[in-house]
Amino acid sequence: MSTDVLTRVEASLPTSPGLTVRTRRVIGAPVVALRAWLRGGARAEDKPGQALLTGRMLGEGTARRDFQRIAVDAESYGMALSAHGGFEVYGVALDALASDWELAVDWLAELIFESSFPEERFSFLRRQALAELESLEDQADVVTAWSFLEQLYSPHPLGRPQLGDAAALTALSREDCVDFHAAGRARGAIVTAAGEIDAPAVERRLRERFAALDARVIPGAPPTAPSDALPMRRRVRTRAADQAHLYMGHRTVERRHPDHAALEMLSVVLGSGAGLAGRIPARVREREGLAYTAVASVASGAGSDPGRLVVYVGTSPETVAQAERAAREELERLLTDGLTDLEVKEARSFLFGREPFRRETARQWAEMMAEAELFALPVDDPEWTILKYRDLDRAALESAARRHIDPAKLKVTLGMPGRSKKKPAEPVP
């Protein structure tokens, strides 16, 4: 990475993250996208599921309105409202027609500052989350992915579903969410708006409505570090009848790591680019016809915590070993034979070429600006994006591959179908 880029990254480090407001006029559809992200999602929670439920509770009632009234009011204006809890942040997303931006800003602030966390809604949402867990356990690829992430990260919070688990959810209380939200507000927030708007006017109103967040920041404690205590190979029995799911990989680097851009380029070479062009899908699907889905990345999920090398293949139980062998061989070939100059050029070209598509909509801009503030990286600056890939040549990528791809450390989770094949459904008399 060039000194120039590094300087720009250093310069973008946050100085006062209590409240960060970003706005942007986006010429296009007459809409406005608003995002309020409170720092510290599941990575900051003491109890599994706490961040997710806290986020969802933000839409369940305020001092002024109950959940139904909030929904009716928002939908009467055609607004799309989503209260959510993620791994890095939780908060509220509100998309509205641009003409309704003042109302949207006010409602966003109301949900963040005046949520009342009604007990009966908490009970229902917790019940829903438990049901969601049960429902997701019917999805073989999801269950296998959960097990794989646990293998890689446990006891770090990336090693568990953001929904938590049944025992933890059952033990959660409304007060846990109230406390988490109080701590969340103290950790600071990022509020963004993008669309066909008068950006300075929207920024003024956002600063006014969210001024209470611009206080002293109380940073959260870092999450528990991952360990490598779990076995290298795991086999889980799923509720599927036909397909096996293979996840293979290990931890790599966080988003701000100097090698992250190199790993993004390596990901394109291996299998995160267009269609089936990467080495692993080309081998597993195009050449050997083993799978419908085969993808690979070297920096999947990189954020404040390390991302991961991950290869995923959905295939039949009879060919899963062949798929694993093929994927391993491709990873080893990358390390032993290196890359071609053409591959490097094309990976760079792909990453440059996709940039306009990341900036098409108000929603994309609102989220990209928030992401830029969250990671203190100018990801919303097209010039920075170009600079970070421009100087990475074949030698730099091969060197990064040697530092961050290690076949000896690959952990493997196999999700094998545990359900006998059923006959087609029978009509019920």
Added chain:
Amino acid sequence: MTRRGLGQRGRGLRRFRTLAPLAVPRLPGTAEVSRLANGLTVCVLHHPQAPVVTSALWYGVGTRDERPDERGIAHFLEHMMFKGSTHYPTGEIDHRTQALGGSNNAFTSHDATAYYFSFASDRWQEALRIESDRLIGLTLDPQQVESERQVIVEEIAMYQDDPWDALEVEVHAGLYGEHPYGKPVLGTAESLAAIGVPELRSFHHRHYRPDNAVLVVAGDLGDTATVRREIEATFGSAVAGGETRSPVPSVHVPPGVRRLERRHGEVPRLLLAMPGTAAADEDHPALRLLVTLLAGGRASRLQRALVDDGQLCLSATADLQDTVGTGCLTCGLEVLPGIEPAVAEAALLAELARARHELFDAEEIERARRITLADWVFGHERVHSVALTAGFCLSQFDLEHTERQLQAIVECDADRLRTVAARYLDPERGALLGWSMPEAGQ
């Protein structure tokens, strides 16, 4: 129009300003439609909001055009269109797409097959070259056909393992019976085994013709005359002669509710399917609005009765297909643990009966209209979506199809909704109700 009833609870509600009258959104950009001498319909849609271009090529062929011994061939051929042509050997389409920083994909439905590329606006012409090459010179290498057949078998397995996808395939098959809309788009492992190079070649020859296709290029295109010249130069040599399509047969669903049950996982899931309308039918917009009233947003009928207030289900959905022939209207439920599936089913049927028998109030209708229109605007922010909608409209109907639908939704009133609800929301007129039940209860 002022908001009515919003102040009834009166607990410190902030001011509400007057809602602006509903304006029907139009497809963004400026479209010019023409036809080449070989019959290819071309839509050049200038929409320079971002420096990107999407090309979408729609062929008027889908699963419904398959013969009984060809089940799955439309989708199989869609896969093979990426597996080699005269100037783009196997893997080269994805390779070129990646090298140019673009994306591509395709899909097959019962009515159509569509291919699309998105590129930055300084290099989008590569999409024309690829599409033209595989229209005129598709290779169909036997080894690639064998390999891709196995890939599709894995795709079928993937859907079979998904509880909702598997239920949907069986419910649609059950509802439509021998009608082509009841046939699975992917075919079956057995039907695919009977399809080889000659069959794929014949299908391509019969249907992949310029006079059976619509090409849309949308985005930051520059000079229209230049774009047209490029399209003419690339596609002009393709030879017309597409097979005339048979009209979509009528759908005959016997009266009464037929039921099926399958076992999968641990969560009860219900899918109720009833015949809806063709997308061009005059009842379609009202039915679309009814679907939003039932399940569009958190204040919708099913969301309240079955999820938030009733607390019977994890989720409740409703959907309406946009098809050339009689499409399908579906309602889906995922039942919460501890709730008797029959109770959730009864609650769903009660809400459908309520929709048939009681007038929707004006505020509820207005809210559903606004949700529909706003969702349409949100859903057309990207050039990619605009291009696909234009292609869908032109290949199945005409470019004004969407605008007409939205206008009719705006004009739809409570009486019209009740009339249409009585016509289509009554399962006793013919429906297929499918349950995916927990295996543990078997």
